[in-house]
Amino acid sequence: MRSSNLAASSTGVPISRQSLEASSPRYGEKAIFVFLAACAALSVGVTTAIIISLILPTIDFFGQVSFERFFLDTVWAPRQATGRFGVWPVVVGTLNIVIWALAVAIPVGLASAIYLSEYAGPRVRKVVKPTLEVLAGIPTVAIGLFAFFALRPAAEIALPFLDWSSIFSVGVAGVAVGLMIVPLVASISDDAMRAVPRALREGAYGLGANKLKVSLRVVFPAAMSGIIASIVLAGSRAVGETMVVYIAAGRTPNLTFDPTESVQTMTAYIAGTATGDIPTGTLDYDTIFAVGSLLFVMTLGLNILAIRLVRRFREAYE
Numbered sequence: 555m556r557s558s559n560l561a562a563s564s565t566g567v568p569i570s571r572q573s574l575e576a577s578s579p580r581y582g583e584k585a586i587f588v589f590l591a592a593c594a595a596l597s598v599g600v601t602t603a604i605i606i607s608l609i610l611p612t613i614d615f616f617g618q619v620s621f622e623r624f625f626l627d628t629v630w631a632p633r634q635a636t637g638r639f640g641v642w643p644v645v646v647g648t649l650n651i652v653i654w655a656l657a658v659a660i661p662v663g664l665a666s667a668i669y670l671s672e673y674a675g676p677r678v679r680k681v682v683k684p685t686l687e688v689l690a691g692i693p694t695v696a697i698g699l700f701a702f703f704a705l706r707p708a709a710e711i712a713l714p715f716l717d718w719s720s721i722f723s724v725g726v727a728g729v730a731v732g733l734m735i736v737p738l739v740a741s742i743s744d745d746a747m748r749a750v751p752r753a754l755r756e757g758a759y760g761l762g763a764n765k766l767k768v769s770l771r772v773v774f775p776a777a778m779s780g781i782i783a784s785i786v787l788a789g790s791r792a793v794g795e796t797m798v799v800y801i802a803a804g805r806t807p808n809l810t811f812d813p814t815e816s817v818q819t820m821t822a823y824i825a826g827t828a829t830g831d832i833p834t835g836t837l838d839y840d841t842i843f844a845v846g847s848l849l850f851v852m853t854l855g856l857n858i859l860a861i862r863l864v865r866r867f868r869e870a871y872e
Contacts, residue, residue: 608850611843618837624844630807630818632841633827639841641848643807647724647817648849651799654728654813655735655792660785662732663739667781670740671747672769683744690737698801701730706802716814722804725813730802731795735788742787746780747773779868786860790853796821820849 616624619639627640670683705726710718750773758768774781804816805826818826824842832839 605850608843608847611840612847614835615837615840615844618840619844628809630823633838637837641845643809644818644820644823644845645848646809646811647799647803647807648793648819648821648852650724650811650813650817651728651731651795651803651819652789652792654725655732655795656785656789658729658732659735659739659788659792663736663784663788664743664781666736666740667743667747668769668774670744672765672773683741686740687737689734692734694734694795694797695801697730697734698727698798701726701798701802705730718814720804720814720816722802722806722816723814724799724803724817727799727801727803728792728813730798731792734795734798735791738788738791739784742784743777743781746777746784749780750776779864779866782863782867783860786856786863790856790860793849793853793856794821795819796825800825820845824849 623639624641627638628642629638629640630643631638666682666686670679674682706721706723709723709726709729754772754776755768758772763771799819800822803819803822805818805822806816807818807823808815810817823845827838828842832842
């Protein structure tokens with residue numbers, strides 16, 4: 555420590571004050587600060603580069619295709635000679651996947667989170683939670699093949715009254731994506747519920763509430779911000795999923811919500827078109843970036859919505 559500084563009190567007696575500053579520069583802390591700042595700058599730089607790489611070809615695209623043709627037309631056939639660029643069929647196909655995925659992931663994920671947080675013992679938790687999170691590590695190609703060769707025939711047997719004339723199904727693909735994002739909802743929601751202070755639970759038990767009422771009426775509302783964040787994050791993951799929908803949902807741009815029909819999502823179009831055979835600078839090439847920009851805006855909107863909802867429902871405890 556540096557030598558003490560002398561300051562005069564009101565009585566004129568000098569008072570010794572020691573400085574809290576380090577006596578020598580701490581180069582390790584400065585190096586860590588520089589490293590963290592560099593990582594933050596790298597993240598911002600990569601995001602900026604992605605935005606620029608999307609915007610420039612998108613501007614070229616809208617220089618040839620009007621906004622009306624892109625947002626008001628209902629036919630998506632960009633590679634045909636006539637050139638129909640109505641983006642709504644692939645947008646609706648993407649929304650189909652998200653709706654079916656969240657319809658599976660929300661109840662299964664939240665039920666798993668409530669069990670892990672409030673009912674499971676330490677030994678059971680150590681087994682169940684890692685096993686549940688294994689789903690997040692399964693390659694999406696494997697999940698797509700499972701949906702195509704297992705879930706699709708099972709759905710035809712379980713629901714024989716539906717028309718299963720198409721070998722692809724947006725409903726089956728959405729269920730497969732839902733199973734894939736269950737760990738996101740379950741794990742984040744479980745962490746949010748376990749962060750709720752124990753005093754709230756004990757107070758509810760003291761008033762005579764049983765475990766189910768404590769879980770649903772005390773813990774669940776108190777962890778609402780984390781639960782909403784998990785759902786929105788899972789929805790963003792479903793919006794950007796590619797291989798599962800590419801394999802199981804097909805590549806037919808239908809403007810329909812029929813779960814038995816084949817559809818084309820935005821990511822499936824990008825994956826199926828960006829094969830390296832399209833010349834750079836052509837309209838087909840720019841179409842990929844126009845769809846990618848719209849997908850980026852949709853994902854950004856979901857993230858902004860998540861931030862606002864988390865702030866709206868956040869609970870602070872001492």
